[in-house]
Amino acid sequence: MTIQIGQPIPDVEIKTIVDGGIHPRHTAELFTGRKAVLFAVPGAFTPTCSNKHLPGYVQHFQDFRERGIEVMCLAVNDAYVMQAWAQSQQVPSGMLMLADGNGSFTRALGLELDGTAYGMGLRARRFALYVVDGVVEQLHVEAPGEFRVSSAEAMLAAVGD
Template identity: 75%
Template sequence: MSIQIGQPLPDVEVAVIEGASEIRRVRTASLFAGHRVVLFAVPGAFTPTCSDRHLPGYVKHFRDFREHGVEVMCLAVNDAYVMQAWAIAQQVPAGLKMLADGNAGFTRALGLEFDGSAYGMGLRARRFALYAEDGVVRQLHVEAPGEFRVSTAESMLQALQARETGAPAAAG
């Protein structure tokens, strides 16, 4: 069963990539504790939708999230070196953390994995975005297979703005 709104994020070790040279191992409990975070997941670094639309949307709107006091993190079931190379290739701004979940431990603990073996990809993260406060999920947007609508940067910004103003979020 996948994680639900109101539940704490699982505490698993991941590799965090910040900048061109820093890779460090961190427990997710400490990564999310005391922070407001949008975490979005992609099926794979360097894959078409992920590279052409998903990550670039968050890069483009990174400052908008920061203006709301929200950190942004990107998760993929890839090794840290692939995530680092992808961050460099995508010109990811300082402060947007790339999380490498090489063995899918965090992804499986979230219950948001899928088997991409039919595509030669093995176990991967489903495409999703969530908003967490102090490590507790407050919003969760999981894409239907083959879709790219509810986990976009624009969709998450709308959801955050609706949350802040108390207005209903756009359907997604």
């Protein structure tokens, strides 16, 4: 079942990439007591994810921070891949890169994508959530093959000032 507006973020252990280091954290801890945008990509180093999705959040990172909003990127990739991707994309310090290597958090959100037909296995659907104090306030899930509602620009417009 897909997470819904008004529901709390499920509590799952996940690996975070912070300033070049890999750290295990619980998702409930990451979202409690703060405002955050969590955006998910089907895979690190894939074309739309690397050319549009993550770069938009890197470009607008400070715009979110000025609104008091943390930014987190999620992918069903291992922590080392997420670390290399963050370095290659010049992800700013403070943007959390969440490595959901086994897809546990993605499945708990109900936002998984079966990419086996493309040799990709389980992946995250392309989406963005706006979370306030651990509760989903907005949910924007892309239609297959699209990239509109989960972009940094769309989320900035959705959360307002």
